[in-house]
Amino acid sequence: MQQTPTDHGYAYIFQNEGAVNVAVCSRIENEKPVGVIAIHFRTKQVKVDSKIALTGVNGARFTTEPVAVYGEDQVVHLRITTVGEGLTAAGLP
Secondary structure: OOOOOOEEEEEEEEEEOOEEEEEEEEEEEOOEEEEEEEEEEEEOEEEEOOOOOEEOOOOOEEEOOOEEEEEEOOEEEEEEOOHHHOOOOOOOO
């Protein structure tokens, strides 16, 4: 069964005080998250779908396109957004 994502956007994976965190944002500018809508703090693990491209500098990594994100038992999952999950599919412009 596929889990329903809690967030959609660019994922920015970074460490702070030894913990791995994942910020979900509207875009990446100058290799920094902009328009952060959610942060998953102190995750134990980040599972990234093999179809997702990550890039990054200075220890941070981020997705090159928007993804679906959900957390479960201190594990954050990143996967490709499906057609039915977009704003247009929900009836928004």
